[in-house]
Amino acid sequence: MRISTAQFFETSTTKYQNNFSSVVKTQEQIDSGVRIQTAADDPVGAGRLLQLQQQKDMLLQYAGNMNSIKSSLTNQESVLDSINTALQKVSELALQSGGGVISDADRKSIADELGNIEEQVFSLLNSKDESGNYMFSGSKTDVAPYVRNNDGTYTYQGDDTQLNLQVSDTLSLAASNTAKSIMEGSVNTGRTQAVLQPPSVNDGKVAVSDGLISSNQTFNKSFAEGQPYTLEFTSSTQYILKDATGKDVTAEVPGNGQFDSTKEGAHSVNLRGVKFDINLNLADVPAADLDAAVKGHVFTLEAKPDSFNASRSPGNPSTAQVTGATVTDAKAYGDSFPGNGAVIKFTSDTEYEVYAQPLSANSKVIGKGSLSAAGDSLTAVGVKFDLSGAVKSGDQFVVGANNHQTQSALDTISQLRQALATPSDGDLVAQQKQKNAINSAIGNLQNASAGIDNARGSIGARLKAIDIQASENVSMGLANDSTMAAIGNTDMASASIELSFQKAMLEASQLAFVKISQLSLFNKL
Structure with missing residues (x-):
């Protein structure tokens, strides 16, 4: 086999370059402290490092989620504490108004104070967070939880969906509480x-x-x-x-x-x-x-019996109102009347259709009919609705039903305020009505406070769970960092020995290269 001068040169050059590259690479690993510079250095280790980095990123996201939940729950707990304080004051005023020695003027003064507290509770329940979202509307964060109806009652507009955030691979926690679960489930003692x-x-x-x-x-x-x-x-x-x-x-x-x-x-x-x-x-x-x-x-x-509250849509072309509603067919009412309320929509000046609330493009008609005369009443889904004034095509009315099984604290305060504002001195019938309202309010306020206490207890439990999970995540993060260091960081002792060996190899290859580069067949002639 013949070996040319060029082959000797190329071989020695390649060895020298390889040894030089090894020295440079090892030196970089020592200088940077990172053993795996590219995936080619250790494919298995690089894959494991990628997994660990993804886990580290998730832990950072979980930490952010936990901070968001803690901030949200802390704000909600503060609002609920303020509401509870207000309800305690209402209970004191109710007990005070139940005494037999106070006059109409005294009760009127208490009613005025209740009006201020009612506005305060209404405002607190419609509180927003730092992002401008309503706290207690569930998933409908852009909708105010409560609106006041024309008759002084209140309607909840949100839903019962809690917003959850992931705090670990296997655990998610609710970052919100809905006013429906807190306020709307209070048992009405006076039904x-x-x-x-x-x-x-x-x-x-x-x-x-x-x-x-x-x-x-x-x-x-x-x-x-x-x-x-x-x-x-x-x-x-x-x-x-x-x-x-x-x-x-x-x-x-x-x-x-x-x-x-x-x-x-x-x-x-x-x-x-x-x-x-x-x-x-x-x-x-x-x-x-x-x-x-x-x-x-x-x-x-x-x-x-069930009562009804009705409101006209702001864009109605007429000024007609739904002035009253009465159940005429208990079975049809029980089977057909929507739980969230009904929407009566006039498709002409006399013809109407009834839908379940809320009305959307996909809503289905659950009742229809036509009026026989202006100002007439209409009957649908087992209920007779009385109208005042002539309706026009495009009119819409939203009607909600109250079965009195539960009652929110807002309605309790409103009813108590209205009862105390009604004069009763010397009127035995009016006095009995006031007494009924006071006794019912005292029981309902106790139930409402219990609901708030349960919600605050749930918030406390979730905050505790966050603290426990945060500790677990920190431990997992430390273990993650340790594993990443073991896989990806340079072992300085081993690397130093390796570098010394590689430098010796580099010097040897350099000497060999110098010798080989001086050789020539002409020297033998």
């Missing part, structure tokens, strides 16, 4: 009523208060199926109680139909989870005539 039946006239002398729910479970299980009940007085100390079928249920009530209106706690009717109070105002009636004055008064005891 039953006592109605005096004709021919008796309601002059306030013989009265039965609206009921207060003492056990929601018993009410749903037993009271509801037996209503309406009839309470008939047989004397000034006795009554008979029957259910809707006429069955005598007097024996179910403590006292077995006996009562004493002059003693506190001895004139209550505790029927299947609902408490009614008997109030006799017969100071001007001779003792001998008391039984005759009371006997024959009959009251029905039952849940309050």
